[in-house]
Amino acid sequence: MATVVVDVMPKPEILDPQGKAVLGALPRLGFDLVTDVRQGKRFELQVDGEITDAVLAEIEQVAGTLLSNPVIEDFEVHVEKHSVAEVAHEAGRA
C-alpha cells in the first residue's frame, strides 16, 4: 500500500481570507517573523499496489476534477516515501 499526497493551494492571485486570518493572529501571539500565510489543503490517498505512471495519471485526474477547482486552485501530486500507517508502526516499535 502506498500513499499519494495531493497538495491543493489557492492560486497566488486569488484572495485567501483564511490565510489572512491566520496571519492576523500571529502578531497577537508574539510571532513577528511571518510576513504572509496562504492556507491550502493536503489529501493523503491510499493506493493498493505499486505506484506506476498510470496510477499517477489517474491521481492527477482525481486532483483536477474533484480535489481542486482549476479556476481558483493549483495542485501538486507526490508519492509519500512511507505511508502514515508505516510511520505509526515504526514509531510504535521505537
Next chain:
Amino acid sequence: MKVGVVTFPGSLDDVDARRAVTIGGNEAVALWHGDDDLKGVDAVVLPGGFSYGDYLRCGAISRFAPVMTAVVEAAGKGLPVLGICNGFQILCESHLLPGALIRNDHRKFVCRDQRLRIERVDTPWTSAYAAGAEVTIVLKNGEGGFVADEATLDMLEGEGRVVARYLDDNPNGSLRDIAGISNERGNVVGLMPHPEHAVEDLTGPGTDGLGFFTSLAEKAFA
C-alpha cells in the same frame, strides 16, 4: 410551467424556493439529488444551503450528484436553470457558469437586505424586470465572493452576461460588484442573493424577488 427544485443533502431553501415558484404562478416539482430523472420539468432551480456540508468546496460534491448529470445535459439543450447562492456555487463547479465563489473578503457571514441592479433582462429568469431595475432582496452568504480572471470578467461584461450587480456596499468582495451571471445563451443564471426570500410582504424586505419566478410564466404565456 413545471419548475423542478432540487433537494441536496444540506439544502436549506428548497422549500422556500418551491413556495416562490408557486407564488410566481408556476407548478413546483420536488427533485431529489440521487435521481437522474428531471420528471419532465420545464425549468430547474438549484436552491441555497450547504449541500454536503460545503465539504471540500461549496458545491464541489453536489456537482457529481446523479441529478446534476441530467441538469447539465438539459441545460446544454436550453433548459432554464437558476442557481441561487449554493446553487450558484454548484453551477460554477459544474462549469455551466465561469468563475468561482470564494470566502467573503471580510471573512464574516453576511445576512442583510441588499440593493441590486438587474442588468440582463433577456433571460427566462429576469424578463419580468426592466433593464437597470434597482431591487432589494435578501443576501446571506459566507462564501459569496465571485472571482474569475480578468479575461473572463471582460468577456462577461462584453457579452452582457452580468445579470445582477451589487449597489451601495459590495457585501463579499465580488469582483466588479457581480452578484449574478448567466451563460452565453442566457438560460443558465447564477445569483448569490436570494429572490425566493423576497416574494411576500409578510416576510422579507418586500416582493422585489418575485420577478425571478414570474418571468417564466410571462414567457410561457407570451
